[in-house]
Each structure stands twice: as C-alpha cells, then as structure tokens.
Amino acid sequence: MSESTSIQSIGTRPVTVERAIPVTYDLGNLSVFDTNMIDSEIMSSTDEAKREVYLQSLARDSAQLLVNQILALPVVTGGRTGGDVNHNDGVFVKLPDPITQLPREKPIPVAKPLTKWEKFAKQKGITPKGRNTGNLVYDEAKGDWVKKWGYKGKNQEEPWLVEVDEKAENGDGEESGNKSKGTKKSKK
C-alpha cells in the first residue's frame, strides 16, 4: 500500500530541472556535462550520508535532463531500419553523431601504393573483366531481361526474308508468312 502511494507521489514531482549554467550534451555518447559549481561544503563534510544524498540528487538531475533530451529525438518504430537494429520490436530513437572528440585507437588507414600494372591499367583505362557479370542483359523493347546470345538471345535478329514453301501454300491454302516452326513440326 505504501509502495503505491510513494509511486503516486513520484508521479507528481516535476520532470524539469533548472540549472544556473545550461548543461551541454553529447547525445551520441549519451553523456551530459554539467559545469555548475559543486557545493564544496557538503562534499568536504564528514557526514557521508549527506554527501551521498547530494551526489545522488546531482546525478538524478543529470539523468532527468539527459532522458528529456533523448526522448525529444526523432523516433523510429518497428521494422528493420538500420544496420544496428537486430529485432523488430521496441521503440528506437535516432542518435546524432558524437560531438566529443576522443583519440583514435589506430592511425588513419593509408591506401596501398598502386602496383606497376595497376598504375598502367589506370592510365590506359583498363578495367578488370567482370568475373560475375551474367549472361542476361536488359532489353528495353521487350521490357525484360534476355540472354546476350543463344536461344531467344538479344543478338538474334528476326529473319527479314522468309522463303515461302509453295507446296504447302497450295495444298492448305494458308496465307504466306513465317512458317519456319510449322514446317519443322511437319517434317517429323
């Protein structure tokens, strides 16, 4: 019972924090820098409990300020939105890049010097033959991917002249036209 009443009283406490000197944030690192004066009297006092309460209140204010800032960031809900997100549930906020510059771990990578051949190839504009370029090319006329060559390939042209089989025409009385497929079948 007492637990619930305390929670209710917490709910009425303010969510804003006032600081004489505005604090600076580095949301990329989830950090906050508070340059306001620390009460040295409390800090140097022998009463440890009092000191701890003061330190906790300072930390709470910082946490509140930071949480307020983080909740104001643009929200991304659900779906695979970025490389860092591994699961779909939960509410995500988009963090900005870190502001505080920290030293690197290793030097900046330097590009390997070009070999004699690479230099020459670059000069001549020789590019390596794509090993994985497939056999398919896009045919704009058909609006589909077709083979570069071979059966139904792109380099196959429609026969511009087709010989008319006189016998077949006379016998069946059909119109002339491209009957190559039909003739093939009739041969069987």
Added chain:
Amino acid sequence: MMRIVKPKNARSKRAMDNRSPKAIENTKKALTVRGSTCGILVQNAMTDIAAYKQPDIRKFQKRNEIHPFEDASSLEFFSQKNDASLIIFGSNSKKRPNTLTWVRTFNFQVLDMFELKILNYKTMSDFKKLTVNVGMKPLISFAGPIFDSHPHFQMVKSMLLDFFRGEQISMLDLAGLQYIISVTASGDGNISVYSGDTSNLPSINFRVYKIKTYKNKTQNKVPRVELEEIGPRFDFQLGRVREADPDMLKQAMRIPKELQPKAKKNVETDLLGDKVATIHVGKQDLMKLQTRKMKGLKKRRKDEFEDEGDDEIEDVIVSDEEQSKKRKRQIK
C-alpha cells in the same frame, strides 16, 4: 615490434583485417592487468569496473612485474597482442596504496595515463542486487567545472568517457536506458590553486545508479526519473599523470577524410541570418549573340570574299613561296 605475419587462411585473414586500421574504428577493447602486488581490494575494484565494460574487456589473472610510469613496454606489448587500447593496471604498494593506473594507447604506444588512488570503495556486492544487462550503453554524467578547466581532469573525463561509452550506435532502444555513471568532482579548477602537486586536487566521486522511470501526471510524454545506487562506489584521488605527447595526440585526433563534414559550396548565411546562394552561370559568348538581322551584317560566302580581296590573297601566296624556298635552303 612483432614480425608481420601473412595470413594463411581466410579466417585468419578476416581476423587480421578486423584488427587493421580503419576509418570507422571498432569499439575500443580493454584489459585489466595486475601488478606484482595487487591486493584483494584492487582486484575487486577491477572486476567491478570490468562489469560495465563487458564484453569488450579481458581480465588478466597473473601478476606482472610492471611499473607503468617507469617502463610501459610490457603494457604496450599486451596492448598489441590483445588488440586492446585501454588498460587498467592495478597495484598496491606502501608508497602508493590501492592504485589503478588508467592507460590509453594509440597505435600500441602509450598515449596518456594517470593514477587513481582508491580512497573509498564499496563493492557492487555490497549494494542491493540490481544488475544491468551486459553490453548496455550507460548514460554518463560529468559534474563540476573542474572537468572543463583543469587539464588533468579533462584527461580523466576523456579517458572515462572513452572507456565506458561502449559501442557507437546510431539507433538507441529506449529500453536500453538502464543506468547512469556519474562522475563528480568539487573545486573550481583554478590551476594556480593546485600548482604541481596532485595530492591537493579534489577527489573524484564515481557512482553508478540504476535508472527508474515513473509516469508523470502532468506531462505524459516525459517520465520522472529516479535513481537507485547499484555500485561500485569509488572515491578516487588523482596520482601521477603522464600527459599525451602533442605530436602523438595530434595524430590520434585526426579525422579521416571520409568522415569529415563536407563544406557546402555557394551557400552562405548573411548577417541577418538569411540563407544566400551564389548561382554560377556559364560565361556568355557575345559573338554568338543574336542581334537584329540585317542584310549588311550577313555572313558572306567565300567566292564573294575572293572577288573583293584578290590583291591581299596574292600577297599571301608570294610570302608562302618565299617561305618554302627558305625551308628548302635550310634542308640543303
């Protein structure tokens, strides 16, 4: 210096590539190393600190005869062997009791380091058991003007932030806001007050709290934050400090070209705060300008031109012949 090894299979090649310098770097890994004398207090302290650096930390179990401020070559060797650029070295001696030496390396060379003497310590197990999930990013708070003004404290700030910030992410799950690391130091950072000797510098209070949020009645969107201490609790005193070599620091602070913000061309903001753009149009060729069409200005054909200017052309021909004669003479 270790000899350069060529990878013999794809797996080791991937591992080596992962260790090689990158524009966007991996999360910095850490090591905890014990000195030749390292009491249980220091060992516990290192374990507690390591809990907030998991999984990017490795704890060494053996004692090492190392004195970082005299000779840090062993630490540099460990750094290279383990691909770790943050080292906490724990030691306990009569002169320097219960000391943690925080070392940061750049290119496997010591960049900067400082000692933190443990004045007051309460372990994590002394607090009510409230653990946080492994690998969660902490909120970090630095309170006190001294962290901005005093060079040694700036270094402490940089080191602690570097150590605890963990993985760099672009998306944050709001459920991941679990704990805050609060570092506080009193004093105003007036350097003349603390000239030289570090023993009269104010102590650094390191606290870790679990964050609890409560729904606010008036503003539904923003919760009320309350904290509960989960430990460890440290009061540190700054000991010896070795500042970074300026040249090395300059190298370490360089930003790779691909990460530098691109300068926006032709867009400026004027004094009144208005955005001003400069538009570049190609240079106009006035010879091609279409003016009023008149018969007199029309381009004449070649034959018309020859009729009028016969004399001039003959002159030109003569001079041509002379030139060719001259050339022949030269050849002869």
